[in-house]
Amino acid sequence: xxxxxxxxxxxxxxxxxxxxxxxxxxxxxxxxxxxxxxxxxxxxxxxxxxxxxxxxxxxxxxxxxxxxxxxxxxxxxxxxxxxxxxxxxxxxxxxxxxxxxxxxxxxxxxxxxxxxxxxxxxxxxxxxxxxxxxxxxxxxxxxxxxxxxxxxxxxxxxxxxxxxxxxxxxxxxxxxxxxxxxxxxxxxxxxxxxxxxxxxxxxxxxxxxxxxxxxxxxxxxxxxxxxxxxxxxxxxxxxxxxxxxxxxxxxxxxxxxxxxxxxxxxxxxxxxxxxxxxxxxxxxxxxxxxxxxxxxxxxxxxxxxxxxxxxxxxxxxxxxxxxxxxxxxxxxxxxxxxxxxx
Ligand code: C5P
Numbered sequence: 001x002x003x004x005x006x007x008x009x010x011x012x013x014x015x016x017x018x019x020x021x022x023x024x025x026x027x028x029x030x031x032x033x034x035x036x037x038x039x040x041x042x043x044x045x046x047x048x049x050x051x052x053x054x055x056x057x058x059x060x061x062x063x064x065x066x067x068x069x070x071x072x073x074x075x076x077x078x079x080x081x082x083x084x085x086x087x088x089x090x091x092x093x094x095x096x097x098x099x100x101x102x103x104x105x106x107x108x109x110x111x112x113x114x115x116x117x118x119x120x121x122x123x124x125x126x127x128x129x130x131x132x133x134x135x136x137x138x139x140x141x142x143x144x145x146x147x148x149x150x151x152x153x154x155x156x157x158x159x160x161x162x163x164x165x166x167x168x169x170x171x172x173x174x175x176x177x178x179x180x181x182x183x184x185x186x187x188x189x190x191x192x193x194x195x196x197x198x199x200x201x202x203x204x205x206x207x208x209x210x211x212x213x214x215x216x217x218x219x220x221x222x223x224x225x226x227x228x229x230x231x232x233x234x235x236x237x238x239x240x241x242x243x244x245x246x247x248x249x250x251x252x253x254x255x256x257x258x259x260x261x262x263x264x265x266x267x268x269x270x271x272x273x274x275x276x277x278x279x280x281x282x283x284x285x286x287x288x289x290x291x292x293x294x295x296x297x298x299x300x301x302x303x304x305x306x307x308x309x310x311x312x313x314x315x316x317x318x319x320x321x322x323x324x325x326x327x328x329x330x331x332x333x334x335x336x337x338x339x340x341x342x
Pocket of ligand 1: 028029030031032155156157158172173174201202205
């Protein structure tokens with residue numbers, strides 16, 4: 001890439017509308033059946049050529065306050081994503097001189113270790129952005145979207161989902177991604193409430209493996225039904241009618257509750273306050289509530305913020321929860337491919 005060029009990518013958060021655990025695989029990972037959707041809430045990554053010989057990462061933004069929760073830079077999924085992209089191109093005979101070190105500015109907006117797959121989305125955006133920065137397209141060098149998703153899967157279970165670019169049924173440990181049609185109609189609003197505590201995904205799966213799991217297979221039934229309905233074409237209104245069923249269709253809830261017992265009472269309190277069903281995204285602790293529009297979600301966010309402020313709602317964690325309104329994306333975010341150097 002020429003020295004002044006800046007490649008930009010937006011890395012959306014994801015929400016699990018359903019999450020069924022269908023078994024344990026020989027590799028120790030759990031096999032899932034999950035309808036996953038991308039959100040307008042996202043991190044922003046800007047790639048330039050690094051001054052030094054090594055890839056470099058600089059984290060900023062409101063979520064950057066939790067930079068310590070991101071771990072050391074060398075363990076960050078952005079740098080691991082770039083390394084995976086370089087290795088994939090290197091394995092196809094591309095010379096290292098064509099893959100120079102990159103400097104990435106990551107503006108962190110998505111809460112960290114919150115069940116929103118911010119790290120995996122950053123990794124997917126890093127792979128895609130690195131390809132672009134080095135002047136490669138996915139179709140080049142025999143790399144189609146599926147094989148790039150395989151590169152991503154090695155970095156994190158949720159990475160392949162982000163290469164699908166929209167609503168998807170996710171199976172296996174996350175590597176089997178079947179695109180689904182997004183509902184027709186106004187994009188649904190979502191209220192997200194994330195307690196100020198990082199919940200490591202391995203801890204939640206370990207609790208699940210140790211027996212903290214639901215008694216019924218209801219989540220799988222709901223998940224299968226929703227995937228079928230999406231494939232056939234669902235309206236946003238119909239989806240909203242399903243919110244109560246979706247909110248209880250997450251098999252990891254008892255495991256997350258084993259890791260963060262106070263989340264159970266908090267979830268009930270949020271539900272009482274907003275008068276709607278409250279779901280949990282992924283391994284938590286982010287709670288979600290669906291609304292017909294962004295404005296309706298924003299109005300509810302205001303009520304939750306006020307209740308936290310006046311002390312009538314207390315969240316587990318080291319401080320006040322992150323409360324935000326966003327929408328479920330119905331079309332892929334178009335990332336500005338290039339912008340002038342700052
Ligand atoms: O792939 P990722 O880094 O997100 O996974 C973190 C950990 O969560 C894994 O090491 C594994 O313990 C657990 N996990 C699992 N089954 C999955 C995804 C994650 O057991 N499908």
